[in-house]
Amino acid sequence: MVAKFELTDDSVVVIIGTGAGGGVLANELAQRGVKVVALEAGGRYFPEDYINDEWESFGQLAWVDPRTTSGDWRVAKDFSGLPAWIVKAVGGTTIHWAGASIRFQDHEWKALSTYGPVQGASLLDWPIDAAEMAPWYELAETKLGVTRTGGREGLPGNNNYLVFEKGAKALGYKEVHTGRMAINSAEYDDRLACQQTGFCFQGCKWGAKWSAAYTDIPRGEATGNLEVRDRCHAARILHNDAGKVTGVEYFDPDGNLQFQAARVVCVAGNSFESPRILLNSASSMFPDGLANSSGQVGRNYMRHTTGSVYAVFDKPVRMWRGTTMAGIIQDEARHDPSRGFVGGYELETLSLGLPFMAAFLDPGAWGREFTTALDAYERMAGMWIVGEDMPQETNRVTLNHDVKDKFGLPVVNVHFSDHPNDIAMRNHAYRQGAAIYEAVGATRTFPTPPYPSTHNLGTNRMSENPRDGVVNRWGQTHDIPNLFVSDGSVFTTGAAENPTLTIVALAIRQADHIAGELSRGNL
């Protein structure tokens, strides 16, 4: 049943990367009868392979190929070779993700118009809006089985949530609930309900959480239109004299360079690898890299304004039991400049196991201030801040020609510095987070710095005007008609919400567009 296409078959769509963007696009194209070859750098793992152990799972799934960092973000100091925490496997980071699935607020599609110009920020309106996205969001919510949408029940709250909820209500917050989650509260779509095992970040062994690894990818393969080639690392996209792309050069599992011809190429390697591939594909015709006439490839890197607040109580919480992200406060997500910043943020519960807590609570810290916090691990509760960060042209992904990966390709350097708006927002959120826990009797709180980035956005941004960005409203590059970008790197602005539902909605919409254009003979 599973398709096998010839390297010379130039009728196929080649997708690079099989995560939230690429994995969904592959299936949605295959369902529409389009022939697809998906190249995935990582291997294939299923729920039975996932490991309930933080570091072992990290070793199994995480992208640990070399990268470098610069800028004033603390990640560059504490985790200089690991700017992002993302997955290298079939299904991409949807194996690690927590499942929080919320739509953008309407005004967030129009950040520049809503907030006005912000000094030092390269804000822009998306060329699409809430009304246009509404039906695609609904399809995405149905695909992912998002709770509290489409009549699906919310999940029950765990201990970490119950502490968070009580504190939130004490502060007068109103929009507090167990989240809209791509985690089954009841059996759905042939997948089990959540068993509250608490290792959502390590891959859900029950399959209760949606992941492209065991939904979209096998379903796409079952159509006979999709061939997934795992352990195949895309190196370069080639083009012809007419300036159209002709296929993808990649290293196969044995390290041999292959060329897969293509009618259309879609790049979906997440926000570091996608611009890297475009930049590494520079040619005499496109000396600055593919689709880069604007000079915007790699720029405007966003990672959400994040941070965590952990708190210690005098009695046990056992926050690790149950869903990792078990609830949300949405009251601060509004745009309200009276707080001293534009845009808003969400607060979501988060738990780390002891090994990750030791690594991330206060990286580099030692001595009793640090160890007494871990001594109280059983009495700890935690939440994560996720807010809109300002796009800045200087926050960018570039090629580092001094460092090469195992294939001899230049790796990326990731440069990031906070915008003053990001800092003001984070400090506001730290204060609110601490106040929530203090309202329930916390004896100590910890404003924990951001982890290596889990939300990586914006490095091939979508723009109305080709001068301002890399892709148009369909994710089609402004410069090359048969080259598309299909992952979180197309985000014009980041909004306050976790990005994956939007990545998935955009991928379904893009599949519909590409399939239509192919059948109309326009591609």
Added chain:
Amino acid sequence: MSEVRERRGMTRRELLSRSVAAGAAFVVGSGWVAGSDAAWAMEVTHLKPETMATLIQMARDIYPHDHVPDQFYAIAVKGYDAADRAEMVEAGIAALNAAAQGRGFPSYLDTGWERDRVEILRGMENGSFFQTVRGGLVTGLYNQKEVWPLFGYEGESFSQGGYIDRGFNDINWL
């Protein structure tokens, strides 16, 4: 844990009778270091036993948990007893002892108060030896499954059916 254990074939009494005190917490003999209560012992091949004892104390001073026995710190730094790391460690511990002596103590291990040892460590915390040891402990100590229960952490839960029927929402003090 297999490499740090009571020495087979030697009783506590025999072990202690062949030992020399190294600080208050450790005893050393030729090719080994042990807890003063002889609850555990560890062979050392490439490092001087006193060096290993000092390294174990240093590990505890970096991440002090009073309810975590020394043997877990010993396990965490056991890997430094290797041919390609011995020179670096001997030099680092020699510098640590020199710093202790500079402050009037006989050695790092014979510096009675933790606060004095912490002062000594603060003086070298930006150096590569300290950072290597500290960084290694983050996983070396906290990623030992045997240590987790001491912090209440329950680890793997899939094989037990998750927490759906085992207290995911059992908080009773709110």
